[in-house]
Amino acid sequence: MAQAKSLTEIEIEQVLKYVSKTRYYKRNRALVLTSFLSGMRVGEIAALKIKDVRNDDGSIKSEIRLTSHQTKGHFGRTVFVNEKLRSELSNFLGDRKTTDSERPLFYTEKSKGFSANTLTQWFFWLYRKAGVSGASSHSGRRTFITNLANKGIGVRVLAKLAGHRSIAVTQVYIDVNSDMMRKAVELV
Template identity: 25%
Template structure:
């Protein structure tokens, strides 16, 4: 990205005042770099772009067949940047104020059934050695707590050294939250800790619960995702249906299925807005709708009648 004092100040603000995560900063850089390239081709600059310029950019994104959700994320980055310019006195007007966000659908999260989760854990429990113990501990922790994968791989070993019924998690923006830790997860982590010091000789003095020889010092999100897909295959689960985030979805949905209230779930997931948590109630509704359509005798009768009419029309 070209040197730009306003961009430098913007990213400094995100890091210092909002404590933005490295992944968030990287995403903003990519989005603003894409806009910069577009404006440069039009012989314009970030600081002087008009609403018309930005509207043309959004049209450019649509022409590239980017999804409405990706377009909305790009627009969010633009809004953050130009609002900063106004607040910092670098610009008198906000060119994003007149822009409309693309209409979004409401995609429901992927998830695994309770039976599939049980199968996944069972397969992991049959693996030998340190690798198996580590994978089982990670899966049990994710399913027991609903952690984000970034929170899991960066978890300090100190968080598990205290025999407490709750796990203290440092989430987005450095905010801490307490999540109950169930006995199976505790047992899996305890079993893993017995292997940890000799686990491939990987940084035995590392502060991370899941250390690695990589530059980050801990197991990466990408590697854990690969491991999940591999074990998913052994459990008979399509790799396309499984990821660390899917396990977070399974935690939330299965808790609601068993009577958890939405506010408690919001706190455990670390959602700032309960509207984010409410997506799981839509998952429940869709599953109930599917259950009725599949198994209710009147629904079956309606399908049968519809099929007969179609056959008669074809004849």
């Protein structure tokens, strides 16, 4: 089975431009950017509850603590949330009137939480409709890891951020591209 496509900045902007015209714009934008800016698996995103990302005062947490029930390998981990994603999540949650922090963070049109499978399908159709071929629900995660590797972040740090127990698994995620090779030869 082929690996998920790692998206370029232009393709990410293409997806966000398409999302801006959708009915649930804020939710869809927050979903896409959560994938690209956190590196979480689609099942982890689907498992998020409001309490996982929002503090009692309404601010967005800088660290999301995933429990063993929310992760693929059943090992809890911490996801670090950068300022850009905190801003997007704050914008998205600003419209939510619920005080029930146990509700799913992301929900379907029927106000039910996404399952990992329905969110996988959602991403598949989103990329297809946005005109980005070869992308899947894993593309955000792979792009996250590749972009950080491209900026010189070491594989051990990448493995921790991805929740991998082996750096060999993380290395498979890194998409070597022309920009990376160009930068490498300039170091000689």
